[in-house]
Amino acid sequence: MNAALGLLPPGHLEEPTPIVIVGHVDHGKSTLIGRFLHDTGNLPDGRLAAAQTSSARRGLKIEWSFLLDSLQAERDQGVTIDATRLPFALSGRPFVVVDAPGHRMFLRNMITGSADAAAAVLVVDAAEGARDQTRRHAWLLRSLGIRHVIVALNKADKLDFDKARIAAASGAIGTLLDQVGINAAAVIPLSARHGDNIATRSTQSSWYGGPTLVEALSAVPHPVSQSARPFRMSVQDVYRINDQRAVVGRIDGGQIEIGGEISINGGALARVADIKVWSAAPPVRAVAGQSVALLLEPEIVLARGDLLHAPAHPPQAAARLRARVFWLRSAALRSGEAFSLRLASAEYAVTVVAINSVVDIADMSDRAADHVPPEGFAEIELAAARRILFDPFEPGSPSGRGVLVDAHQQVVGGAALTGAAALAPNAVFPTSSAVAPGERAGRKGHDGAVFWLTGLPGSGKSTLARLAERTLFDVGVDVVVLDGDTLRAGLNSDLGFSESDRNENNRRAAAVARLLAEAGQVVIVSLISPRAADRALAREIVGPGFHEVHVSADSQACEARDPKGLWAASRAGRLQGFTGVDAPYDVPAAPDLVVTTQNTPLTDSVEGLVTYIRGAVAAPGPRGTAG
Numbered sequence: 052m053n054a055a056l057g058l059l060p061p062g063h064l065e066e067p068t069p070i071v072i073v074g075h076v077d078h079g080k081s082t083l084i085g086r087f088l089h090d091t092g093n094l095p096d097g098r099l100a101a102a103q104t105s106s107a108r109r110g111l112k113i114e115w116s117f118l119l120d121s122l123q124a125e126r127d128q129g130v131t132i133d134a135t136r137l138p139f140a141l142s143g144r145p146f147v148v149v150d151a152p153g154h155r156m157f158l159r160n161m162i163t164g165s166a167d168a169a170a171a172v173l174v175v176d177a178a179e180g181a182r183d184q185t186r187r188h189a190w191l192l193r194s195l196g197i198r199h200v201i202v203a204l205n206k207a208d209k210l211d212f213d214k215a216r217i218a219a220a221s222g223a224i225g226t227l228l229d230q231v232g233i234n235a236a237a238v239i240p241l242s243a244r245h246g247d248n249i250a251t252r253s254t255q256s257s258w259y260g261g262p263t264l265v266e267a268l269s270a271v272p273h274p275v276s277q278s279a280r281p282f283r284m285s286v287q288d289v290y291r292i293n294d295q296r297a298v299v300g301r302i303d304g305g306q307i308e309i310g311g312e313i314s315i316n317g318g319a320l321a322r323v324a325d326i327k328v329w330s331a332a333p334p335v336r337a338v339a340g341q342s343v344a345l346l347l348e349p350e351i352v353l354a355r356g357d358l359l360h361a362p363a364h365p366p367q368a369a370a371r372l373r374a375r376v377f378w379l380r381s382a383a384l385r386s387g388e389a390f391s392l393r394l395a396s397a398e399y400a401v402t403v404v405a406i407n408s409v410v411d412i413a414d415m416s417d418r419a420a421d422h423v424p425p426e427g428f429a430e431i432e433l434a435a436a437r438r439i440l441f442d443p444f445e446p447g448s449p450s451g452r453g454v455l456v457d458a459h460q461q462v463v464g465g466a467a468l469t470g471a472a473a474l475a476p477n478a479v480f481p482t483s484s485a486v487a488p489g490e491r492a493g494r495k496g497h498d499g500a501v502f503w504l505t506g507l508p509g510s511g512k513s514t515l516a517r518l519a520e521r522t523l524f525d526v527g528v529d530v531v532v533l534d535g536d537t538l539r540a541g542l543n544s545d546l547g548f549s550e551s552d553r554n555e556n557n558r559r560a561a562a563v564a565r566l567l568a569e570a571g572q573v574v575i576v577s578l579i580s581p582r583a584a585d586r587a588l589a590r591e592i593v594g595p596g597f598h599e600v601h602v603s604a605d606s607q608a609c610e611a612r613d614p615k616g617l618w619a620a621s622r623a624g625r626l627q628g629f630t631g632v633d634a635p636y637d638v639p640a641a642p643d644l645v646v647t648t649q650n651t652p653l654t655d656s657v658e659g660l661v662t663y664i665r666g667a668v669a670a671p672g673p674r675g676t677a678g
Contacts, residue, residue, distance in 0.1 A: 066340065067138060067145035068274055073192065074174030075184040079205040083174055083243035084137070084148055090250035091265060093139035141269050169274040170199035170236075172264070173228075177204040177220045177240065181227050186412050190428050193231040194375055194467055196446025200233050201267045207240035208247065212255040230415035237267040277339035277448065280304035281364030282313065285395035286357040290344065297327060297344040298353055303395065303449050305361060307345070308336040314362040316440060321347040356397035358440050368438045369471035371404070375444070376423065376431050376455070380463040383591050384423040384431075387562070392433065392466065394453040399439050401455075405432035405472075422591070432472045441468050458488050458569070484569065491571030495529050497668040499568035501561075501593045502660075503576045504646075505586060505639065506602030507631045508617055509609030511648040511656070515602060516577040518657045523573060523664065530573040533560055538578075548628050554585055561589035568596050573668055581630045583637035598667060600660065601642040604649040606631045 074080045088094045138147050149168060171192050175185060192200060202224055210216045221238045228235050239248055240256055241264060247253035249264045262270065282305030290297045307313065311323045326337050327344040337343045345359070360366055378384050384403065392401045409420040410428040423429040444451030444467040451468035492498045504512045516532045523530040535556075539546065543559055546552040557580050564574045580586050590597040609631065610618040621629035628634045644663050646656050 066274070067147045068170070068271060069147050069149060069168045070268060070271065071149040071168035071171045071197070072174060073171055073188040074203075074205075075176070075179075075182040075188075078174045078176040078179070078185075079243045080174045083172075083203060083205060083241075083249075086243045086246055087249055087264060088137065088139060088148075090246055091139060091141065093137075141265060144269070146268065168195070168197050170201065170268075170271040171197045172201045172203050172268075173224075174203045174205050175220075175224055176209075177207045177217060178209045180220055180223055183412060185224075186227065186415065187426055187428075189227055189231050189233065190410060190412070190415065191377055193233060194377055194428065194465070195452075196444065196448075196467075198233060198446060199271055200228065200235050201264070201271075202228075202235050202238040203243075203264060204238060204240045205243050208242040208245060208255070212240060212247075212253065212259075214256075214258045217256075227415070236270070237262050239264055239267060275448070277304050278306050280339065280448065282307055282311075282359070282361040283366070283442070284343075284345075284359040285397060286353050286355055286359065287396050288355055289353055292327065292344070292346070295346050296350050296353075297346055298359070299342075299344045300359070300396065301342045302337055302339050304339050306336055306338040312362055313347075313359045314365065315351060315353065315359055316357055317360075317365050317368055319351055320362060321349065321351055324348040356395075358395075358397065366440045366442050367471060368440050370435050370438045371472040372401075372433045372435075372439060372441070373407075373469045373472045374431055374433055374453075375467040375469055376429050377465040378423045378425060378427045378429065378463070379465070380457070380461075381425050382594060383425065384427075384429075384464070385421065385591055387592075390455040390457055390463065392435070392439070392453050393456055394439070394441060394451075394468070395449075397440070398456075399435050399437070401433040401435045401439075403431055404434045407431065430469075433466075439468075443470050444468055488569070488571070492669075495571050497528055497571075497573065498596070499571040499573065500596040500598060500664075500668050501564045501568050501574045501576060501589075502598045502600055502664055502667075503564075503578070503580070503586065503589055503593075504600045504602050505578065505580045505642075506648075507604065507606060507609045507636055508579060508629070509612045509614060510602045510604040511612075511653075512577040512579075512602045514653070515646065515648065515656055515660060516575045518653070519575060519660045519664065522657060522661050526665075528573050528665070528668075529571060530575065531567060533564055533567075533574060533576045533578075535560075535578040538563075553582070554588075557582075557585040557589055558592070561592040564589075565593045568593065573664060575664075579630050579636075581634065581636040583639070586639070598643040598663075599639055600644045600646060600663075601639040603645050603647045608649045 072080045072084055138145065140146065173185070173188065173192070175181060202221075204217060204220055204224070207217060210220070217240045221240075224238065225235060239261060240259060241248040242253070243249070247255060248259070252263060253259075283303045284300045284307070285303060286298055287300045290299055307323055307326070309323055309326055312320060313323065314320055323345055325346040326334055327346070328334060328337070328341065358366065376384070384406070386403050386406055389400065389402045392399045406420060406423060407430040408417040409423055410416070411418050412427070417430075420429070423431070442448075442450035453466045453468060454462050455464040455466050457463050488499070504516055506512050513534050513536070516534065520530050520532045538560055539556070542563070543556050546556050557578065560576055560578055564576050567574045580589070586599060590599065613619055617626060617629060618632065620626040621632040630636050644660070646660050648656050
């Protein structure tokens with residue numbers, strides 16, 4: 052077998068206990084870890100000297116965080132970017148410490164950095180107290196199932212280790228943790244910079260009778276052995292070893308032995324003919340945590356993402372799931388959006404079909420909502436076109452931990468699968484395209500996007516849209532116009548002009564525009580869309596490819612044109628709720644583009660819009676030339 056497979060020989064040593072360190076940026080996580088490793092004699096050779104050298108260059112005596120922040124970008128910015136994992140030992144017991152990012156832009160790295168942690172140290176500045184990121188970290192620990200939490204009240208020297216002030220800070224953080232269902236194992240006043248109450252007791256806090264950080268970590272319960280769970284192994288790949296097919300993967304739970312029977316995806320049965328590991332004699336048995344290659348009898352054609360499991364203990368299988376999500380994208384999450392759900396090595400096309408509740412980060416309460424804000428927590432439902440095999444999320448195990456990935460292969464949310472959801476009478480199972488956006492762009496020569504033209508009636512939206520459509524089509528752009536009147540003659544013919552009907556008119560237009568843009572088309576929407584809230588909803592529905600274009604002309608100019616006679620009809624009282632007369636128009640506050648049609652030649656207005664669109668989608672120039 053090849054070393055590139057990453058197969059490791061079975062180990063007989065005690066598995067290290069993972070401890071994640073979390074906290075708001077600048078509350079001292081990396082400083083605490085650096086000082087802790089130094090004071091407990093766990094620093095790798097040469098690391099202290101390197102940190103002293105780096106500190107000296109910056110005019111510092113010793114900056115303990117430099118022991119951890121090995122990336123130059125981290126030192127320059129003063130924040131932890133990625134999750135750093137370092138081993139250490141206390142009285143011979145092995146641990147691994149995970150320094151998880153605290154800055155909001157690096158929270159997505161924390162999901163993977165702390166997913167397997169047995170306990171957490173929540174670092175809180177004793178003087179500043181809990182911040183928004185502290186609250187998010189606390190809820191994320193709950194979402195990940197980490198219940199053993201040690202609070203490090205760092206920088207207690209700023210409070211002169213005053214008993215009353217520290218008691219107040221301790222009470223506040225205890226209340227916060229109570230709100231998310233976490234009972235702190237210890238709240239320790241300490242100073243990472245000066246080493247107080249880390250490895251030895253501080254002389255400045257003689258009143259404190261609780262454990263030092265070392266004592267608190269030594270008391271962390273040993274992780275539950277995953278080997279005692281039912282057998283689970285996700286197929287990472289399939290290789291040929293001589294004339295045999297080897298199924299490669301990491302055992303996530305349980306154990307397997309030669310001759311043992313397994314089930315594949317809840318169906319076919321096979322027997323383990325042999326077990327291979329890298330650079331070691333073939334074992335008779337393999338256990339959770341090991342990467343192995345299994346030879347099966349009979350040989351079954353398998354692929355990445357298939358699940359091997361104990362026949363007597365199958366996983367759940369459902370096409371509609373409940374999930375607890377931590378949302379990472381800068382735009383809100385709404386029902387109807389489609390993603391890929393990555394679960395171990397498997398990947399499923401899913402659609403968000405319901406948002407059941409959202410956490411109010413201010414008071415940690417659940418509330419009803421129609422969207423999940425950035426960095427928000429929510430209970431949602433996912434639907435897939437085929438059944439998903441999963442074990443429900445369980446604290447202290449890898450079960451049910453997935454991530455949501457968008458069409459650009461960006462991780463946009465962490466998802467803990469909590470169980471199967473009841474099928475609604477009108478249950479639908481949307482599917483995602485089998486063609487990636489990059490493939491479409493490569494074929495068409497440009498990206499898909501939506502250009503939402505908004506303005507008063509008579510401002511020139513439809514005229515501008517149709518002339519831009521002609522110009523763009525002539526240079527090879529796949530372009531389509533969604534005009535308000537055209538939509539109302541067909542798709543939206545059942546809608547009137549009440550406020551709710553106008554909202555629905557805009558929502559449908561945005562949903563169609565998104566589908567067309569995902570198919571690689573440049574979509575020009577010509578719609579009055581007078582309400583800023585409706586345009587904001589359209590932006591959220593479409594996503595990153597949305598561009599708001601304000602077609603600007605004042606009411607006097609629009610009324611003077613009155614190409615459809617609607618202004619006159621409204622003034623005469625024959626048309627109610629007409630935008631610009633007896634219904635308001637919210638002028639865009641910060642549009643992506645303003646096209647003035649009032650005193651500007653039409654050709655100039657069209658040229659300005661076309662130039663913007665071509666730049667936004669990287670469209671080609673005239674045929675045979677670069678744009």
